Amino acid sequence: MEASRDFVYQKFCEYYRDPSTVIPAPVLLGQREFAYLLFKERFMVRHKRFDGISNLKSVLSETVPSDVYHSCAYYENPDFDMDKKGWLGADLVFDIDADHIPTSCNKIHDEFTCSKCGFSGRGITPETCPACEGTKFETKIWPCELCIKSAREETAKLIDMLENDFGFSLDELHVFFSGHRGYHVHVEDEALRSLDAMARKEIVDYVTGLGLRLFEKERVNAKTKKANEKFRLHNFGWYRRLKLGMKNIIANGTEEDFKRIGVKDTGLLLEKRQAIIDRCIDDGLWGGVFGIGDGTWMKLALYVKNLQAAKIDTVVTTDVHRLIRMNGTLHGKTGLKKTEFPAKNLQDFDPFTGAVAFKKGEVKVLVSDVPEFRLGGETLGPYKNETKELPVAAAVMLICKGRAKVAN
Amino acid sequence: MQIESAGFTKNDLAKYPFLKETAEYIKPLGLQIDDLTSMGMDQVLKRAEERVNEAIIYRSISRSIKKIDLEILSFPVALLLVIATENSFIKKRYALAEAKQASSDLVNEPKEKILKIAHDFDWKIKLTTKENWDSPLEYTIHFTDYLRNAAHLHDKKWKLTNSILSHGNIYLNKKDVVRLLEEEIRRHIEKRLDAKLPKYPAELTVIAERVKKLAAEKIGPTETEGLPKVVVQAAFPPCINALFEAASSSHHLSHIERFTLTSFLVNIGMPSEKVNELFKSFSDYNERLTRYQIEHIAGERGSGTRYTPPQCSVLQTHGVCKNRDDLCRRIYHPLAYYKRKQKLA
Numbered sequence: 001m002e003a004s005r006d007f008v009y010q011k012f013c014e015y016y017r018d019p020s021t022v023i024p025a026p027v028l029l030g031q032r033e034f035a036y037l038l039f040k041e042r043f044m045v046r047h048k049r050f051d052g053i054s055n056l057k058s059v060l061s062e063t064v065p066s067d068v069y070h071s072c073a074y075y076e077n078p079d080f081d082m083d084k085k086g087w088l089g090a091d092l093v094f095d096i097d098a099d100h101i102p103t104s105c106n107k108i109h110d111e112f113t114c115s116k117c118g119f120s121g122r123g124i125t126p127e128t129c130p131a132c133e134g135t136k137f138e139t140k141i142w143p144c145e146l147c148i149k150s151a152r153e154e155t156a157k158l159i160d161m162l163e164n165d166f167g168f169s170l171d172e173l174h175v176f177f178s179g180h181r182g183y184h185v186h187v188e189d190e191a192l193r194s195l196d197a198m199a200r201k202e203i204v205d206y207v208t209g210l211g212l213r214l215f216e217k218e219r220v221n222a223k224t225k226k227a228n229e230k231f232r233l234h235n236f237g238w239y240r241r242l243k244l245g246m247k248n249i250i251a252n253g254t255e256e257d258f259k260r261i262g263v264k265d266t267g268l269l270l271e272k273r274q275a276i277i278d279r280c281i282d283d284g285l286w287g288g289v290f291g292i293g294d295g296t297w298m299k300l301a302l303y304v305k306n307l308q309a310a311k312i313d314t315v316v317t318t319d320v321h322r323l324i325r326m327n328g329t330l331h332g333k334t335g336l337k338k339t340e341f342p343a344k345n346l347q348d349f350d351p352f353t354g355a356v357a358f359k360k361g362e363v364k365v366l367v368s369d370v371p372e373f374r375l376g377g378e379t380l381g382p383y384k385n386e387t388k389e390l391p392v393a394a395a396v397m398l399i400c401k402g403r404a405k406v407a408n
Numbered sequence: 409m410q411i412e413s414a415g416f417t418k419n420d421l422a423k424y425p426f427l428k429e430t431a432e433y434i435k436p437l438g439l440q441i442d443d444l445t446s447m448g449m450d451q452v453l454k455r456a457e458e459r460v461n462e463a464i465i466y467r468s469i470s471r472s473i474k475k476i477d478l479e480i481l482s483f484p485v486a487l488l489l490v491i492a493t494e495n496s497f498i499k500k501r502y503a504l505a506e507a508k509q510a511s512s513d514l515v516n517e518p519k520e521k522i523l524k525i526a527h528d529f530d531w532k533i534k535l536t537t538k539e540n541w542d543s544p545l546e547y548t549i550h551f552t553d554y555l556r557n558a559a560h561l562h563d564k565k566w567k568l569t570n571s572i573l574s575h576g577n578i579y580l581n582k583k584d585v586v587r588l589l590e591e592e593i594r595r596h597i598e599k600r601l602d603a604k605l606p607k608y609p610a611e612l613t614v615i616a617e618r619v620k621k622l623a624a625e626k627i628g629p630t631e632t633e634g635l636p637k638v639v640v641q642a643a644f645p646p647c648i649n650a651l652f653e654a655a656s657s658s659h660h661l662s663h664i665e666r667f668t669l670t671s672f673l674v675n676i677g678m679p680s681e682k683v684n685e686l687f688k689s690f691s692d693y694n695e696r697l698t699r700y701q702i703e704h705i706a707g708e709r710g711s712g713t714r715y716t717p718p719q720c721s722v723l724q725t726h727g728v729c730k731n732r733d734d735l736c737r738r739i740y741h742p743l744a745y746y747k748r749k750q751k752l753a
Contacts (some may be wrong), residue, residue: 083711127659135660166551167576191532191552199555201725202568210725211567237573314726315664 004405007363009039009064011396012330015357016061023060023328024340025053027188031074031088035323036065037332049079066332069323072186074193082321089193092200093324094207095316096154097182098147105146109371112137140402142371143181143334148351155183157310159343161207162187165237170343177351179331179338184324200318207317209309212238214301215294231286231294233301245304246297247277261303265291330357335396353377358392365395365404415524422476423513425483426506426596427528434480451475455482456489457615463505464498464623471509490601492608492616498623499601507594514586519546522585526553529592536579545572545579549588554578557591562721562740639678643753645745646731647723648672655686664718664726667705671717672742674706717742 015021026032034048034056045065050056060068071078072093076086106123113120116134125137159175162168162185174186195203205211215229233239249257250273258266268291269276279288286297316322325331325338336355356376367383367390374380375394387407390398398404421430455478462469472479490502514522519535526533532550551573558566572579580588608616644652651669655661661669673683680702687698700709707714719741723729735752739745 133658135658164575165573167574191550195552195555196559198559198722199552201722202555202559204725206568206573208725209569211564211569213564213567213570234572236579237571238569240574318722318725 003408004365004399005040007406008335008396008399011335011358011392012039012066013061013064015330016057016064021328023053023057023326025056026070026327028074029053029056029070031076031078033071033073033075033078033085033323034326035069036060036063037067039064039066039332047079047081049077060329066330068326068329070326072322072324073320087320090195090320090322092187092189092192092195092203093316093322094158094185095178095182095313095324096151096158096184096311097178097180097313098143098151099141099181100313101147101150101154101311103147103150105144107141107147109142109144111140113139141181142373142401142403144371145352145374147181151182152346154311155185156346157308158185158207158312159346161310165206166203173343174340175343175346176327177336177339177341177349177355179325179329179336179355180334184338186324197318197320200320204312204314204317206238207310207312208314209238209305212242212301212305214298231297231301232284238305241308242301242304243281245308246300247281249300249304250277250281262299263296265296268292269296333400335393335400356393358396361392362389363392363395364389364407365398366407367398367404370398370401370403418476418480419473420521422473422479423471424510424525425480426510426593426600427525429528430480430483434484451478452481452485453611453615455479456485457619459483459486459506460489460498460502460619461622463502464619464626467501467505467508468512469505469509471513487597487600488605488608489612489615489619491603491605492612493620493623495620495623497627498619499598501623503594503597503601506597507590510593511586511590514589515583519582522547522582522589526585526589526592529589529596531592533585545581547580547582547585548577549580549585551576551578554580554588557588557595561587561591637677639673639676640746640750640753643746643749645736645742645749646733647729648742648746650730651728652686665728666701667715668717668723668728668742670702671705671715672746674702674714675716675743676746680706680708 030049030051032049033046034050035044035046036048037044045063048059050059071090073085073090074088076088078085080086108123110125111120111122112125114129114132114134115136115138117129117132119129119131121130125139128135129137155175159170159173162173163170168187168189172187172189174188176184176186178184214231214233216232217227217229221228233242235243249261250269253261253269255266255270258269263269268289272289276289276292280286280292280297287293316324327338327340330337335357336351337357339349339351339355341349341354352374353376359376364387366385366387367381368385370381370383372379372381373394375397376391378391378394380390380394395404395406399406416424416427416429418433421427421433424430455472459469459482486502490499493499514525517525523533523535526549531553533553534548536546536548551568551571554571555568558568564570641652648669651661651665654665655669670683673686674680680699683702684695684699687693687702688695703709705715717723718726718728720729720736720739723742735745735748739748
C-alpha cells in the first residue's frame with residue numbers, strides 16, 4: 001500500500017512541478033483564505049494567504065498536497081483566526097454532487113464496510129449496519145457515468161434558473177467539473193458579494209422550490225370568517241416553470257404517469273388534454289373543466305416542482321465562509337482536476353477526458369474489483385483480481401479509490 | 409443657511425434624516441460632538457431626547473416641521489445619544505421607530521420620490537414600463553436589493569420562491585416597496601448605532617442615563633423573561649425530538665443536525681456534561697472533540713459568544729425540520745416553541 005501511495009504522491013509532484021501545468025488564479029486571490037490537505041500527514045493546513053498565483057504555485061510544488069481549497073469569502077485578513085478575519089463578502093457558490101442525488105445506477109458500484117464488525121455490501125451506504133447496528137463505515141465510491149450524468153442534469157436545471165430567473169448571462173457563470181462526482185457553479189457578481197446567509201438561504205430555497213405557495217387567499221367568507229383558498233399561478237419565476245411543466249405532462253403523459261402522480265380520474269385527463277391546457281392553464285380558469293379541481297392541480301404542480309427543482313447541497317451555498325476546491329488542482333480521491341468549461345458546453349464537456357491530468361505513461365497495477373469505465377478516451381475494465389498495465393491516469397484513479405495497488 | 413439640497417427639499421431631509429444628502433446638508437452647520445453644550449444646542453439636545461423617548465414609549469416618532477433645521481440636526485444627535493446608552497434594546501427600538509415613522513410618510517409620497525429615496529440606498533429600482541407589463545405592480549427591483557431586506561421578514565409572501573422574478577428583477581407594488589424600504593432604513597440606522605465613540609460629553613451621559621431609566625421601566629419583566637430553569641423534555645419541538653431520538657439510538661447526525669441539537673440543549677440550560685453524556689453513545693464519539701464542540705457552542709471557549717440554534721426556516725432549508733405540528737406554525741424558532749409549550753402545559 002505504501003508503494004501505491006508513493007506512486008500517487010510522485011504523480012501529484014510531477015503535476016504541480018510541471019511548468020506547463022495551468023492553475024488559474026481566482027479573482028481577488030489576495031483576499032481569500034487558502035487551505036490544503038497534506039498528503040502523508042492527512043492534516044489540513046488552513047488560514048493561508050497568498051499575494052499572487054506564482055507564490056501559491058511554488059508552495060504547491062514544494063508541499064504537494066492531496067487537495068487544495070480556497071474560500072468563497074473575501075477577507076481583510078485572510079490569514080487571521082476566523083473571528084478576526086474581517087469578512088468582506090463572498091461569491092455565490094453551488095455544489096451539485098451525485099452523493100445527494102438518487103441515480104439510476106443505484107450506486108451499485110459503491111462499497112461500504114462497517115468499521116465495527118467488518119460487514120460489507122454494495123449500493124447506498126445504510127444509516128446503521130444491518131449486522132451490528134454500528135454507524136461508521138469505510139466507503140469506496142466510484143464516479144460512474146450515470147452518477148455524473150444525473151449531476152449534470154441537476155446542474156442544467158440550476159443554470160437555467162440562474163440565467164432566466166436570476167438574469168445572469170452564461171458568461172457570468174463559472175461552471176466546473178469538481179474532480180469527483182459533480183459540478184460546481186460560482187457566481188462572482190459584485191451585487192451578490194455582500195448577501196448574508198439568510199439571503200443566500202432564500203436563493204437555495206428558490207433553486208430547490210422550497211415554500212412554494214400554490215394557493216392564494218381569496219375573499220374572506222362573511223359567515224365562517226375563513227379565507228377561501230384558490231389554486232392560482234402567475235406567469236413569472238417558479239410559476240412560469242410550473243405552468244410549462246404541467247402543460248408538458250398533460251400533453252404527453254401516459255395513464256401510468258398520471259396514476260403515479262396520484263390523479264384519480266386519469267381518463268378525463270387523457271381525453272381532454274388540449275381543452276384542459278387551453279382553458280385552465282392558458283386562460284387561468286383553473287376550475288374550467290369539470291372534474292379537474294384544486295386537488296388535481298396541486299398534485300400535478302408538486303410533481304412538476306420535484307422534477308424541476310435542482311438538487312444542490314444546501315449547506316454549501318448558505319455558508320458564507322465556505323472553502324471550495326481550487327480550479328486546476330487535483331482531487332485526492334481521483335487524481336482528476338477541477339476543470340472549468342463554458343456554461344453553454346455543459347452537455348458536451350466530458351469529465352473523463354477533459355479533467356484528466358496525467359496523460360503520459362503506463363504502469364502495472366493489481367486491480368481488486370472495478371466496473372467497466374472510460375478514461376482519457378479509452379474504455380477499460382471490468383477487472384477483478386487481475387494485474388494490468390494501465391494508463392497512469394487510470395492507475396492513479398483506481399489507487400485513490402482503494403481498488404488497486406502498484407504491482408511489483 | 410439657504411443651502412437647498414439638489415435632489416430633496418429641506419422638508420424631505422427633515423422627514424428622512426438618514427439620507428446621504430442630509431449629511432451634505434448639515435456639514436456647513438458645523439456640528440461637533442463637543443459643541444453639544446454650546447449656545448443654541450440645548451434645543452437640539454432637547455428634541456433629540458424627545459425622539460428617543462418617543463421611540464421607547466410609542467415605537468414611532470412625531471414630526472415637527474416648524475423648525476426644520478432643528479429637526480434635521482436632532483437626528484444625528486439622537487443617534488449619538490442612543491450610542492451613548494450602550495443598550496441594545498434602545499438601539500433596536502430606536503432604529504425600528506425611525507423606520508416605522510419613515511415608512512408611514514413614504515406611503516403618501518409620489519412614485520418619483522420613492523425611487524429617489526431607494527436610489528439613495530443604491531437600490532437598482534425602476535418603474536415598470538408599460539411594454540413590460542400592464543399591471544398594478546409599478547416597480548421592478550433587483551433581486552439582491554429585495555433579498556437584503558425581505559430575507560429577514562417572516563411572512564411566507566416574501567419568500568423569493570413565490571416572488572414575481574424574471575431576469576433578475578422582481579415586480580412589486582408600492583406598498584411592498586415601502587415595506588422593504590422600511591427594512592432598509594431600520595438596518596441602516598442599526599448599523600450607524602453600532603459605532604463606538606471614544607468618549608461622550610458629560611451632558612450626553614446625563615441624558616443617556618435618563619433614557620435608560622425610562623427604557624427599564626418601559627420594558628418591564630416581559631422582555632427580559634428567560635427560559636425555565638429545568639429541562640422539560642415534553643416541551644421539545646418535533647425537530648429536536650427527532651434529533652434527540654436519532655442521537656440516543658446512535659444514528660449518524662450531519663454537522664448541522666449535531667449543531668442544532670447541541671445548541672438547543674445548551675440554550676435550555678442543560679449542563680455541558682450532560683450533553684456530552686448524550687453524545688457518548690455515538691459510534692464515532694471522540695471525547696476531546698465533542699467536549700470542545702459543546703464548550704465552543706456554549707460560549708465557554710473561543711469568542712465567548714453562545715450560539716443559538718438556527719431558526720425554523722433555516723432548518724427547513726437543510727431538511728432538519730421534521731413532523732411539524734400546530735404550534736410550529738405559530739413560531740419561528742425552536743427555542744420559542746420550547747418557551748411557548750412550557751407556558752401551555
